[in-house]
Amino acid sequence: MGKINWYKYASPASFYGLAGKMIPGFAALSIVFFVVGLYIGFFVAPTDAQQGEAYRIIFIHVPAAWMSMFIYIVMAVYSGIGLAFNTRLSAMMAQALAPTGALFAFIALFTGSFWGKPMWGTWWVWDARLTSQLILFFLYVGYISLQAAIDDPRRSDRASALIALVGVINVPIIYFSVKWWNTLHQGASISFTKAPTMAYTMLAGMLFMAIACWMYTIAVALYRVRLIILERERHSIWVSELLTEGLR
Amino acid sequence: MLEATRLECMRGDRLLFSGVDLRIEPGGLLHVRGPNGSGKSSLLRMLCGLVLPEAGEILWNGKPTRNSEDYHRSLTYMGHSNGIKEELSGLENLRINCGLAGFEVGEEEALSAFERMGLEGREHLPAKVLSQGQRRRVMLARLLVAETPLWILDEPLVALDTDAIGLMRSLFELHLEKGGMMILTTHQELEIAARNAQEIRFST
C-alpha cells in the first residue's frame, strides 16, 4: 500500500476528483441506514403506552436535532482550520455544510412542533430544547446570510469563519441561559428529557437514523463543495479542461 | 531595508499580479507605475500589511513584517482617503493621527508643520470647511513631523496645486537624502532626485 499524500488532497483541484469518487459510497450507505432505521422505527419499535403512535416522530426529530448541533461544531472546526492555516478548502467545506445544518435545525423545529401537538395540545411550547434549537437555527441563518452578502470570496470565507467561531463559543452560553430561563419560568413540567424510558429498539432505531443522517450530510456536503470549487476555480485551466472533456 | 519576494495578489477570483520581487535600501525610491486597476494600490496595501499576499513574503530588515511592531513603527502609509475627520480641526487631526501612529507631536511643532504646508490661519478650522487640496495638505503635514524611515504613499499628489507639488518634491528628496525609503504611485510626471531610483511597471 502506497502512502497517501494528504497535502495533495488539500488543493481544491485534486479534492474535486476525490470528492466525486466518495459521493456514491456515502449516498448508498445513507440510503441503507435510512431504510433500516425507518423500518425499525415504524415496524419493530413497539407502540408507546402513553403516547401511542405519535411518538414515532422522534426517529426523525432526535437525529435531526443531534445533527444540527454536530454540524455547527464541525463547521466551526473547519472555520478555525481555515483561519489558522489559510486553507481555502476548509472554508469551502464549512460553507458546504451550513445549508444542511440549517435544514436539520429546521426539521428538528418542525417535527418538534408536530410532536408537541398530540402531546401537549399546542404547536409550540417554549421548552428549553426547542428554544435553543430555534436560536441555533438563527445562528445558521446569520452565518449563511453573512457569507452570501460578501462578494469577495476571500473576505467571505474569513468573515463567515469568524462568525462561526464566535457562534460556537456562544452556543453553550446560550444553551445554559435558556435552560436557566426555562426552569425559572415554567418549573420544567414538560420536557423532552422526561420522555418515557427508552426501549432498546427505540434507541437502535434512532442510532441508525443518526448514522443515515451523517452519511447523507457527508454526501451532500461533498456534492456542494464540488460545486463551490468549480465556481471558484472557473477561470483555472483544469476546470476548462474538465468542461471540454465533459462536452466531448 | 524592505524586501519582498514572489508576491502574488488575487482580487476576487482575478489574479492581479504574481511573482513581484522588490528590494529597497536606505535612500531608495520605488516608483510603481501602471494604468488604473492594474494592482498598484493593492501592492502598496500589501506591503503595509493591510492585504495578505496569496503567496510570497515581505521582510523588514530580514524579519517578516506581519504583526511586527518594529515594522509598523517604521512605516508611514497614506492611501486614497485622507484619513481626516471632518468634525475636528486640522491641528487636532494632525496631532491625533500622530498619536495613533505611536508618537506625540507638540503644539509648536504641529503649528510650524502647518505653516510649511501653507495652511497658516486655518489650523483651527474644522476640516469640513477646508477644500480637498487643503485636506490633502493636512494629511501630508504628518510627513513633516513623522520620523519614520519608510514612506508608502498612494497617489499623494492628488488635488494638490503646483506650489504644493513642488513642496512635496523637495520634502521627498530631503527624506531620501537623509537615508529614508519611499514607495510611491503617481499619475503626475514627477522627477525626484534619488541615489537609487527604481520602477515597477504594471500592465493590465
Add this chain to the structure above:
Amino acid sequence: MSILVWVLRRDMMLAMRRKSDVLTTLFFFVIMVSLFPLGVGPERELLKAIGPGVVWVAALLASMLSLGRLFSADYSDGTLEQMLLCPESLSLIVLGKTFVHWMTSGLPLVLMAPLLGLQFGLSGQALWVLLASLLLGTPVLSLVGAIGASLTLGLRGGGVLVSLLVLPLYIPVLIFGAGAVDASTSGLGAEGHLSVLGALLVLALLATPKASAAALRISLE
C-alpha cells in the same frame, strides 16, 4: 497604553461634536418602550409583568441600531485603515472605541430606563435592579455588537445583516437582564442574575476586542 488614551480622547471629542446622535438613539428607546402599552392595553398588572422585558428588548434594539456608528465613519474616511497600521494593539483601539460608543449610546439608555420603568408601574426596588442589570448588560451588547459591526463594514444591507448576526448572541444578556428584575419582584433576589451578567461582562471584555480586531482586518483587506 497611551494609544488607549488617544482613542478615548479622539472619540469623546467626536461624540461631543455630534451630540444629535446620542439623542436619536435615546429617543428611539423611549418611543419603542412607549409603544407597548398602546399595543397590549393599559392594564396595570399586565404592564407590570412585561415591563422589564419590554425595556430590555428595546435596549437591545437601540444598542443594535447604534452599532452602525461604531466603525463606519472611520471606515469611509480612511482613519480606520490608519488604526490598523498602528504599531500598538488593535484590540486596545477597539476596546477604547467600544467604550466611548457605550458611553454615548448605552449609558443614556441606562439612565433613562428607571423613568420608563415607572410608566410600567415597577416598584422602587425593581427599578434599582433594572438600572443595575442594564449597567452590567449594555456594555456586553456594545462589545459583542462590535464584532458584528466590523464584519459587516461596507456591505450592502449591512444594517439588517448586523441584526441577524448579533441579536441571537444578545439572548443570554436579555435573559439574565430581564430575569434579574423578575427575580427581584417575585422575591427570589436578583444577586444570581446580576452575578451572571457580571461574568458575561468580564468574558466579553476579555474575548471580544480580539475578535473584533480580527474582523476589522478581514473587512479592510
